[in-house]
Amino acid sequence: TILDIVNLYRSTGRNVDEVLAIFLTIELLKVIEAIHNIGIMHGDLKPDNCMLRLENCEVGTYKRNGGNNWSKKGIKLIDFGRSIDMSLFPPNIRFKSHWKTDNQDCPEMRNDQLWTYQADYYGVAGIIHSMLYGSFIETVLVNGKYKISNPMKRYWHHELWNPLFDILINSADYGNLPITNKLKEERERLESWLEVNGSSLNGIIRDIETGLK
Numbered sequence: 001t002i003l004d005i006v007n008l009y010r011s012t013g014r015n016v017d018e019v020l021a022i023f024l025t026i027e028l029l030k031v032i033e034a035i036h037n038i039g040i041m042h043g044d045l046k047p048d049n050c051m052l053r054l055e056n057c058e059v060g061t062y063k064r065n066g067g068n069n070w071s072k073k074g075i076k077l078i079d080f081g082r083s084i085d086m087s088l089f090p091p092n093i094r095f096k097s098h099w100k101t102d103n104q105d106c107p108e109m110r111n112d113q114l115w116t117y118q119a120d121y122y123g124v125a126g127i128i129h130s131m132l133y134g135s136f137i138e139t140v141l142v143n144g145k146y147k148i149s150n151p152m153k154r155y156w157h158h159e160l161w162n163p164l165f166d167i168l169i170n171s172a173d174y175g176n177l178p179i180t181n182k183l184k185e186e187r188e189r190l191e192s193w194l195e196v197n198g199s200s201l202n203g204i205i206r207d208i209e210t211g212l213k
């Protein structure tokens with residue numbers, strides 16, 4: 001799982017390589033797009049519910065279309081026990097939480113507000129945060145918008161992460177939910193970057209496969 005990757009890096013005193021975090025984020029966004037497009041909300045997105053899909057094969061230079069065997073590497077979601085089939089409800093349905101919340105729940109849940117797909121988007125933000133920081137996500141409200149509490153490392157690619165985190169933790173600000181097309185744009189930006197700058201990714205994947213064995 002992604003949690004296993006986070007723990008593997010943590011055992012060496014590091015956080016997940018940014019290039020690998022970008023690749024896994026792309027793959028996770030693909031899966032989220034797919035389930036949201038058919039009206040399924042997962043409801044319990046976290047690192048240990050993201051299984052790695054690593055078929056036994058060598059990969060070449062990263063290709064967004066799955067070429068060079070990249071179609072055989074990715075993410076598979078598990079544990080749909082809290083998922084919701086949105087097609088069973090009237091259009092524009094909203095939910096309200098009746099349980100004790102914590103920082104792993106989206107702000108709408110924590111603030112006793114109505115929510116739907118925000119739960120999944122915030123879950124994706126939490127998974128990305130765990131890879132980059134090695135810790136659970138925490139957010140603060142600044143001028144009416146939520147931001148992650150931890151500052152980003154100077155050498156990370158802020159131009160990729162800042163817009164994505166903003167969309168994921170403030171998703172209701174970006175139009176009617178689900179905002180699949182908006183997140184698709186962000187995924188494609190990540191893919192474009194990785195095709196140009198991902199020369200180290202195939203070696204990292206080999207190391208991960210060896211380390212997890």
